[in-house]
Amino acid sequence: xxxxxxxxxxxxxxxxxxxxxxxxxxxxxxxxxxxxxxxxxxxxxxxxxxxxxxxxxxxxxxxxxxxxxxxxxxxxxxxxxxxxxxxxxxxxxxxxxxxxxxxxxxxxxxxxxxxxxxxxxxxxxxxxxxxxxxxxxxxxxxxxxxxxxxxxxxxxxxxxxxxxxxxxxxxxxxxxxxxxxxxxxxxxxxxxxxxxxxxxxxxxxxxxxxxxxxxxxxxxxxxxxxxxxxxxxxxxxxxxxxxxxxxxxxxxxxxxxxxxxxxxxxxxxxxxxxxxxxxxxxxxxxxxxxxxxxxxxxxxxxxxxxxxxxxxxxxxxxxxxxxxxxxxxxxxxxxxxxxxxxxxxxxxxxxxxxxxxxxxxxxxxxxxxxxxxxxxxxxxxxxxxxxx
Numbered sequence: 001x002x003x004x005x006x007x008x009x010x011x012x013x014x015x016x017x018x019x020x021x022x023x024x025x026x027x028x029x030x031x032x033x034x035x036x037x038x039x040x041x042x043x044x045x046x047x048x049x050x051x052x053x054x055x056x057x058x059x060x061x062x063x064x065x066x067x068x069x070x071x072x073x074x075x076x077x078x079x080x081x082x083x084x085x086x087x088x089x090x091x092x093x094x095x096x097x098x099x100x101x102x103x104x105x106x107x108x109x110x111x112x113x114x115x116x117x118x119x120x121x122x123x124x125x126x127x128x129x130x131x132x133x134x135x136x137x138x139x140x141x142x143x144x145x146x147x148x149x150x151x152x153x154x155x156x157x158x159x160x161x162x163x164x165x166x167x168x169x170x171x172x173x174x175x176x177x178x179x180x181x182x183x184x185x186x187x188x189x190x191x192x193x194x195x196x197x198x199x200x201x202x203x204x205x206x207x208x209x210x211x212x213x214x215x216x217x218x219x220x221x222x223x224x225x226x227x228x229x230x231x232x233x234x235x236x237x238x239x240x241x242x243x244x245x246x247x248x249x250x251x252x253x254x255x256x257x258x259x260x261x262x263x264x265x266x267x268x269x270x271x272x273x274x275x276x277x278x279x280x281x282x283x284x285x286x287x288x289x290x291x292x293x294x295x296x297x298x299x300x301x302x303x304x305x306x307x308x309x310x311x312x313x314x315x316x317x318x319x320x321x322x323x324x325x326x327x328x329x330x331x332x333x334x335x336x337x338x339x340x341x342x343x344x345x346x347x348x349x350x351x352x353x354x355x356x357x358x359x360x361x362x363x364x365x366x367x368x369x370x371x372x373x374x375x376x377x378x379x380x381x382x383x384x385x386x387x388x
Contacts, residue, residue, distance in 0.1 A: 001032045005336055015040065029056050030063065047276045049269055051250050052125055054078065068276055069249075076218065077249035081122045081151040083218075087244045090217045092210075094244035095231070100152040103142050106133070109152045116155040118185075121148050126253065127184040128337050158233035160184075160245065162195060163207060164252040164260070166271055166281060167215035167224040174266055174286045177207045178293070179232070179353075181360060187298070193254070194360050196293035199353045203240060207232075210242045218247060223281060225272040227252035254339045255294035255347050262323070263292040263349045293356040295321070295346040296339060297367055303335040303342075305371035310344065312367075319359040321346035332375045344369050 001018045002010060010017050016039065018032040037043065046066055048057035058074045061067070075082065084097045096113050100106050110117050110133070119142060120130040129148075131141050132155065160183060165175025178195040187193045198204060211228055218224070227248040233241040251257050251268040260268045264286040271281035299305050307327045325345040327333060333341060346363055350356040 001029060001036070005334065005338065005341065023053060024056060026056055026059055029060065033060060045277050047273055049250065049272055051078070051248050051253075054250065067278055073222075074249070077247060079122050080120070080124070080246055081149075083246060084151070084153075084244070086217060087214065090213075092213060092217065092244050093242065095154040095156045097151055097153045100150040103139050106142060106152045107136060107139060110136070113154045118153045118155055119150055120153075122151050123148065125337060126339070127187055130185045132185070156231045156233075156243065158231040158241070158243070161198070161207065161230050161232045162252060162256075163211045163226075163228040163230065164256055164268065165211075165226065166268075166283060167219060167226055168283050169219065169221050169223050170216075171283070172208065172212045172215060173283050174264075175208070175211065176260070176264070176286070176292075177204060177211075181357065187296070191298040191300075192296065192364050194293065194295040194364065196348075196353050196356045196360060197291045199289075199291050206240045206242060214244060214247060219249075223275050224249055225251050225268055225275065225281070227256070254296060255345055258323070259292040259294060259347055259349075262347070263290050264288065290349050291351065291353050291356050293348040293350075293353075293360050295348070295360045295364055296342055297344040297346075297364065297369055299333060299343050299369050299371040301371050301373060303333050304375065305333055305373050306375055307331045307333065307369065307371050309370040310368070319355070320363055321348050321359065323347040327369070333371070 001020060001023070003023050004019045007017065007019055016036060018036060020028050020032055022028055043064065044066065046057045046060050046068060048054050054069070054074045055071060055078060058069050058071045062070055076086065077083065081097070081099055084094060087094055098105065098109050100119055106117065106119055116132050116134040118130065118132055121128065124130070133139060133141065160180045161177055162180065163175060163177045166173060176197055178197045181194045181196060182190055182192055184193060210230065214228060215224065215226060227250060229245040231243040231245055235241050251272055257268045260266050266282065266286055274281040299307070307329055309329055310326050327344065333343065344367065348356045348359045350359065
C-alpha cells in the first residue's frame with residue numbers, strides 16, 4: 001500500500017499494489033488492507049520504512065493483533081515535545097523547550113529564554129513548518145501552521161550533526177556521524193542541502209558516547225535503526241558541547257541509505273525491515289573507513305515546476321560525485337515534501353572529510369537546474385517519446 005508518488009519504488013514483481021491518495025488516513029489504509037486481505041489472507045507482519053508511515057502501520061498492527069511497534073512505541077519517536085521531555089528527564093543536554101499551543105505561549109517562552117526562538121510542528125517531517133522568530137514582531141508568522149500541535153525551542157546557532165546506524169538494544173553498531181554543511185531549515189531558501197561524514201576520531205568518541213546514552217534512554221531493550229540529530233558546539237576548554245535535537249526510529253533520509261549500501265556495504269533499509277519482520281539485523285562493523293557525503297539541489301524556482309535544462313556535474317576524477325540522479329529536461333517535479341523528488345541528488349566518496357567537502361562545494365557552485373513553473377504536457381510527452 002503506497003501513495004501514487006511512491007509507486008515507482010515498489011518492485012515490479014509485487015503480488016499486488018494498492019495506491020492511495022492519503023497514506024496518513026487510517027480509514028483509507030484500513031480499506032486498502034481489507035481488499036488485500038480478501039485476496040491473500042490475513043497478513044503476518046506490517047512493515048513501514050518511511051517516518052510518516054510508522055504511526056499508521058502501528059495502528060494496523062493493533063487492528064490485526066500483529067507483532068511489532070504499537071502507537072505508544074511510535075509516538076515516542078514522532079512527537080517532538082514528548083521526545084524532548086524523555087531526553088530532558090534523563091539529564092541529557094538539549095536547548096530549552098516548551099509546548100506552543102498558541103502565540104501567547106511562544107511569547108511567554110521568549111520572555112524567559114530570549115529571542116530568537118524556533119517554532120515547529122510536534123509531528124513534523126524534515127524541515128516542514130519550522131519557523132525562526134527573531135522578535136515579537138515576527139509572531140504573525142505563527143498563524144500559517146496554527147492547525148497542528150507545535151513546540152517552541154530556544155534557538156541554537158551551533159552546527160548540526162546527524163548520526164545514523166543500528167542500536168541493538170544494548171550496543172551501538174554499526175554507525176556513522178555526519179556534519180550538515182547547510183541546515184535543513186534553510187533548504188527552501190538556499191536551494192541546497194548537504195552533509196559529509198566526520199573523520200575526526202576524538203570528536204567521534206564524544207559523539208559515540210552521547211549517541212549511546214540517547215539510544216539507551218529511547219529504546220533500552222529493542223533494536224532500532226535510527227537517525228539522530230544533535231547540536232555541536234565547543235566549550236572554552238575545547239571539549240565538544242553536544243546537545244540533543246531529535247531522533248527518528250527509521251533510516252535517515254536523502255542519500256543516506258544509498259551511501260551506506262554503496263560506500264559502506266550495509267543496507268539500513270534491510271536492517272529496518274528485518275527488525276519489523278522479527279529478524280535479527282546485521283550488527284557487524286562497517287567494512288571500510290571511506291568517507292561519504294551527499295548533496296541535494298533544488299530547482300531555480302518553487303515547486304511544482306518542469307525541468308528545462310541541467311548543467312552536468314563535475315566527474316569523479318575532478319572531485320565530483322560518484323553517482324548522481326538528475327531529472328531529465330521535461331521532467332515534472334511535484335510540490336511534495338520529498339527529498340527523492342526535490343530536484344537533483346549527488347553522492348560522494350573520498351579518503352577524508354575535507355576531500356569530500358571540497359567535491360560537494362564545487363558541485364554545488366557549478367551545477368544548475370533550470371525550470372519553468374507548472375507542468376508542460378507537450379514537453380513531457382516529447383521527452384518520454386524520445387526516451388522510448
